[in-house]
Amino acid sequence: MDADRHDVTLTVNGVAYRRNVESRLLLSDFLRHDLALAGTHVGCEHGVCGACTVLLDGLPVRSCLMLAVQANNHELKTVEGLAGTDGAYHPLQQAMHDHHGLQCGYCTPGILMTMTAFLDEHAAPSEDEVREALSGNLCRCTGYQNIVDAVMAAAMRMRS
Amino acid sequence: MKPAPFKYIAATTLQQALSLKAEHGDEAKFLAGGQSLMPAMNFRLARPAVLIDINGVDELAGVRRDAGGVRIGALRRYHQLQRDADLIGDYPLLGEALPHIAHPQIRNRGTIGGNLCHADPASELPALMVALRARLRTRSTSDERWIDASDFFVGSLTTDLAGDEMLVEIELPSLTPGTGSCFQEVARRRGDFAIVGVAAMITLADDNTCSAIRLTFCGVGETPVDASPQAAALVGHPVTEARIAMVAEEIADMIEPAGSVHATADYQRHVAGVLTERALTTANQRACNGR
Numbered sequence: 001m002d003a004d005r006h007d008v009t010l011t012v013n014g015v016a017y018r019r020n021v022e023s024r025l026l027l028s029d030f031l032r033h034d035l036a037l038a039g040t041h042v043g044c045e046h047g048v049c050g051a052c053t054v055l056l057d058g059l060p061v062r063s064c065l066m067l068a069v070q071a072n073n074h075e076l077k078t079v080e081g082l083a084g085t086d087g088a089y090h091p092l093q094q095a096m097h098d099h100h101g102l103q104c105g106y107c108t109p110g111i112l113m114t115m116t117a118f119l120d121e122h123a124a125p126s127e128d129e130v131r132e133a134l135s136g137n138l139c140r141c142t143g144y145q146n147i148v149d150a151v152m153a154a155a156m157r158m159r160s
Numbered sequence: 161m162k163p164a165p166f167k168y169i170a171a172t173t174l175q176q177a178l179s180l181k182a183e184h185g186d187e188a189k190f191l192a193g194g195q196s197l198m199p200a201m202n203f204r205l206a207r208p209a210v211l212i213d214i215n216g217v218d219e220l221a222g223v224r225r226d227a228g229g230v231r232i233g234a235l236r237r238y239h240q241l242q243r244d245a246d247l248i249g250d251y252p253l254l255g256e257a258l259p260h261i262a263h264p265q266i267r268n269r270g271t272i273g274g275n276l277c278h279a280d281p282a283s284e285l286p287a288l289m290v291a292l293r294a295r296l297r298t299r300s301t302s303d304e305r306w307i308d309a310s311d312f313f314v315g316s317l318t319t320d321l322a323g324d325e326m327l328v329e330i331e332l333p334s335l336t337p338g339t340g341s342c343f344q345e346v347a348r349r350r351g352d353f354a355i356v357g358v359a360a361m362i363t364l365a366d367d368n369t370c371s372a373i374r375l376t377f378c379g380v381g382e383t384p385v386d387a388s389p390q391a392a393a394l395v396g397h398p399v400t401e402a403r404i405a406m407v408a409e410e411i412a413d414m415i416e417p418a419g420s421v422h423a424t425a426d427y428q429r430h431v432a433g434v435l436t437e438r439a440l441t442t443a444n445q446r447a448c449n450g451r
Contacts, residue, residue, distance in 0.1 A: 006168065024168075029162075059239070061269050137263075
């Protein structure tokens with residue numbers, strides 16, 4: 001069967017893109033291979049690990065469970081869009097660095113996208129709320145404690 | 161792990177989606193939230209030749225209220241349901257159960273209709289729909305059907321839907337005043353598949369005796385398990401600890417869980433009994449407090 005291809009127009013981190021994609025191309029692979037935005041990591045490819053989490057119209061979603069063609073006319077944000085235009089880290093990125101919230105770093109982009117969206121809605125979260133919000137992102141290095149510490153610290157910093 | 165090739169069509173109207181399904185039959189799958197279908201396609205367990213994306217069909221995404229209850233469009237996403245204060249106020253069982261469904265990223269995409277059509281026996285919503293006596297409206301190009309939730313789930317991952325039908329709407333009847341509810345679940349981790357989940361609803365009469373009861377389970381059978389007939393032993397009586405314990409014991413005996421690497425069947429039975437006691441006790445308290 002001939003490849004089923006579609007034109008897509010979308011915005012990623014404020015930049016508009018227009019591409020022609022095969023319908024079976026996953027959004028995660030589209031970001032990494034077609035747009036060269038390799039900050040979005042691919043772990044399990046079946047929606048369990050959370051490494052590929054991106055924001056779709058502001059909400060965290062698994063990019064491995066969406067087709068690139070489905071992102072047509074939508075707005076995406078990936079980890080590349082978190083830092084300021086001057087290169088300054090997002091408060092959560094800085095806190096992850098300060099609190100050793102990452103070791104190998106593979107899960108980190110997904111955690112950053114999940115938890116920055118969480119912090120936008122929860123200015124003063126409890127530790128339990130943070131742990132629950134983190135439950136969809138697997139990390140095999142840290143044991144999570146330092147990630148939780150980082151999110152709590154970032155929340156405090158973002159409030160002040 | 162990438163999906164096998166398929167033809168992708170983004171439907172913009174219900175009629176268009178139904179026509180495409182009628183044309184392609186079992187070769188075609190509707191794509192709603194995709195939180196179960198996409199993993200299956202990534203694993204190539206599912207290889208639809210045609211994928212009909214219904215995310216752009218706005219007429220499936222609304223919530224309507226009328227005198228009899230509420231009608232939820234099949235495309236309504238979990239996070240939208242969670243944030244619908246009116247809906248959660250009217251059906252607290254939903255508010256209590258929704259946070260148990262997967263993780264935030266999944267709830268941002270997954271839809272109520274997709275969940276019910278997937279018919280995963282460990283999923284919370286099918287059990288909730290049976291407890292709430294939901295009615296499901298299906299459409300095909302030529303026909304419309306209303307199916308009671310209790311008749312919709314016919315086996316593990318199997319529903320009563322025909323090849324040319326789509327679940328378009330879920331109707332929840334209004335709750336009788338004096339009803340209290342409770343959802344309880346045990347899973348390895350919040351958001352994981354339920355080892356046992358239970359939905360309980362108790363309606364109390366003016367004299368505080370039980371006038372109606374609903375009790376359903378997820379995770380312990382091929383379909384949602386409706387234990388309301390067993391729980392009906394409470395009807396006509398005050399809801400006492402002793403009577404609840406009796407019902408819990410009977411249910412632990414009655415269910416036939418399959419067991420898994422995470423929980424033996426005996427353990428599931430035990431948990432089902434414990435959760436039954438907790439859920440009925442809390443539902444009863446809430447019914448008392450609400451009156």
